[in-house]
Amino acid sequence: DDNSQLAVCRVLLAELEAHKDAWPFLTPVNHKVILGYRKVIKRPMDFSTIRRKLNNNLYFSLETFMGDVNLVFDNCEKFNEDDSEIGRAGHNMRKFFDELLQLKK
Numbered sequence: 001d002d003n004s005q006l007a008v009c010r011v012l013l014a015e016l017e018a019h020k021d022a023w024p025f026l027t028p029v030n031h032k033v034i035l036g037y038r039k040v041i042k043r044p045m046d047f048s049t050i051r052r053k054l055n056n057n058l059y060f061s062l063e064t065f066m067g068d069v070n071l072v073f074d075n076c077e078k079f080n081e082d083d084s085e086i087g088r089a090g091h092n093m094r095k096f097f098d099e100l101l102q103l104k105k
């Protein structure tokens, strides 16, 4: 039911936040520092924003939660070279998340 799905979301988010490669995604990208980000990335998302939405009961299912997590990784792929520190971190985190979902589903 919805409550147990949301409990799963809290565990999944805690595991994402604890990953060594989570650092680029823990806070919103500062578009005053990262030039071009505001223009290129139409729907910014990060783990702290997902945490706030989860705490404010703004996710209705695992699927809507997954949508925002995947948005973090899709934005990362759009803006960062695959062969870059942040690009690689994004690929690692997406693989980690997909593996977590296999375990939890």
Ligand SMILES: Cc1ncccc1N[C@H]1CCCS(=O)(=O)C1
Pocket: 023, 024, 025, 027, 028, 029, 030, 033, 034, 076, 079, 080, 086
């Ligand atoms: C996910 C991402 N995509 C593009 C550029 C930057 C980032 N992340 C930044 C988040 C704040 C710290 S940082 O500025 O070192 C890295």
